[in-house]
């Protein structure tokens with residue numbers, strides 16, 4: 001068996017230990033004679049898996065009892081609509097902080113449901129930084145404020161949680177959830193698609209303060225109604241059962257490695273390997289403001305973009321794939337989620353130094 005260093009932004013690398021365990025359990029989960037994929041979602045075995053998955057997530061993030069945890073279908077993109085449908089609560093306005101492609105998409109989708117307003121934007125410098133809180137202009141009657149806490153494409157990460165007083169704060173944390181500790185109590189709602197840092201695509205996790213539930217717009221499809229889903233234990237209809245099981249294995253893997261404080265240390269060490277190469281060289285450049293650089297997604301440019309193809313080809317020859325930058329930005333992007341081992345990142349950093357030497 002050979003595993004490759006996969007720097008994909010998503011669907012992304014999963015922990016090898018988790019994949020191996022899922023493989024072992026594929027045909028016969030714990031003596032049940034079935035794969036998890038074949039289980040009734042209402043049977044005791046799967047109900048047990050789902051309950052333990054939620055319990056482990058609550059433990060990792062210290063989620064208080066006053067928050068509901070939902071395991072929903074549809075990807076983060078469906079939440080761009082589900083959030084306004086549920087959180088407007090009879091109000092008309094919602095405010096957005098725009099720091100890149102994903103927050104822009106969330107804003108665009110919400111326009112169908114409410115009066116939107118851009119409270120802050122980093123477009124003036126090409127979406128390369130996180131606007132300071134004192135420059136946000138939130139309307140006092142906004143039902144909530146939405147931002148993307150890690151822009152997967154631009155590589156801009158908020159390393160701080162904005163204070164929004166009584167106005168619920170909503171975060172799209174798809175590409176850095178569980179990369180380090182997060183104080184959930186500062187948020188009204190946090191959501192994340194699974195395929196970056198949690199598990200297979202098709203599952204989305206929503207963590208929402210209970211008092212915000214129960215006032216969805218009346219047109220809201222029942223599967224998207226947080227209150228109905230919360231009351232049904234996320235099983236209003238058939239949930240993404242295998243995704244929930246895989247997420248559960250990833251949560252156990254995280255706990256075994258020391259939980260989120262330990263992951264944060266690991267992730268800082270990994271990201272430093274790449275940023276150090278970039279900063280020590282005039283051949284590589286990162287467009288992102290130093291203090292807002294993502295630990296998960298590292299976009300960078302070569303001195304001459306005509307060398308991109310050679311860089312990517314050489315990387316592939318060394319077993320490193322999916323380093324091509326997003327089509328909107330070009331250049332190179334390395335996504336180094338929780339499951340990317342430090343050896344993979346070291347291989348990339350070594351290759352970057354070698355490539356520069358050969359060009360210079």
Ligand SMILES: *Cc1c(COP(=O)(O)O)cnc(C)c1O
Nearest residue numbers: 075076077102152172174175193
């Ligand atoms: C990947 C991503 C999305 C979209 O996820 P889908 O599952 O494809 O809907 C949304 N927001 C962020 C920050 C992402 O990284």
